[in-house]
């Protein structure tokens with residue numbers, strides 16, 4: 001229990017916010033400074049946070065802080081500085097969905113879309129061409145996030161038969177369920193809500209216009225999140241949601257609505273690629289040569305599976321591209337670390353990270 005005085009209003013207000021033994025231990029490591037607050041909204045340069053549930057419902061004013069230089073995301077637990085102006089500490093995350101920020105020509109910086117999440121919903125919409133290649137990338141990041149991935153195909157009310165699109169996504173969603181839902185008809189909404197039992201935090205991720213905010217509204221039973229129509233011609237969204245937001249669900253649980261992102265670029269990965277492409281890696285184990293390039297070599301189990309129609313060749317191409325992207329990123333990171341080392345030897349201050357996590 002971090003603040004005794006809050007106990008009178010609600011027996012465990014911090015537990016409702018998602019505080020757990022893990023965060024308590026992380027706070028302990030720091031010597032229990034200040035009062036932890038959960039980041040509920042991130043605007044450019046500003047973050048909104050709450051020490052207690054009454055600050056989320058609007059009964060009390062929330063905490064508003066400058067977040068210059070702080071690497072924070074919605075869902076994070078942080079400790080404000082004593083003067084209440086800035087973020088002093090960010091508690092170690094239990095999970096985080098992190099991509100590479102898509103700045104053209106800029107050095108690699110990470111962008112965490114949501115932190116301390118239990119389930120990450122990868123949202124795709126019916127009524128447009130399914131995008132298994134995008135889903136593969138999302139799955140890599142989702143497996144690396146530490147949260148449980150679930151795929152959701154929305155707008156079931158728009159089509160007579162969702163099955164072809166569901167299959168196209170299920171083919172690449174190895175061991176990950178593909179749920180059908182509609183924020184308009186309400187189909188599947190209870191199935192999604194069920195994942196929040198135990199006061200868990202769900203995150204909704206996906207391209208603009210797929211219906212994330214509409215689903216959030218269906219879950220909370222209120223038109224809290226703004227939504228707007230997709231463009232007529234290509235069904236693309238209009239980037240209606242501009243800031244990630246942590247929204248309480250009635251009773252218990254949380255959902256993080258995020259702004260639609262166009263590019264799903266990899267960030268330094270753990271075993272996300274191996275898990276998202278476990279089918280291809282399993283085949284590789286059967287190749288005759290250990291250093292098989294899976295190209296022209298005799299006894300290549302991957303090429304055999306392609307010839308037998310068991311593996312879609314575009315999946316191998318997609319995997320190669322992701323491995324290359326990851327290698328390039330690692331190289332760039334190493335070069336950057338080296339440069340930073342040199343700078344610190346020069347006793348100069350390392351460059352401040354000006355990226356505020358908000359831009360596409």
Ligand SMILES: Nc1nc2c(ncn2[C@@H]2O[C@H](COP(=O)(O)OP(=O)(O)OP(=O)(O)O)[C@@H](O)[C@H]2O)c(=O)[nH]1
Pocket residue numbers: 154155156157158181182183184185206207208209210211212213214215226227228229230237238239240241242258259260261
């Ligand atoms: N028919 C139908 N339309 C939907 C459904 N879900 C969303 N829409 C419509 O699709 C458009 C975009 O929905 P949003 O919820 O704003 O999409 P979003 O994913 O939040 O988009 P961004 O905030 O831009 O990332 C709106 O016109 C919604 O009414 C659905 O299940 N069925």
Ligand SMILES: [Mg+2]
Pocket residue numbers: 212213214225226227240241257258259260
């Ligand atoms: Mg939205």
Ligand SMILES: [Zn+2]
Pocket residue numbers: 284287288292293294295297299300301302303
């Ligand atoms: Zn091979």
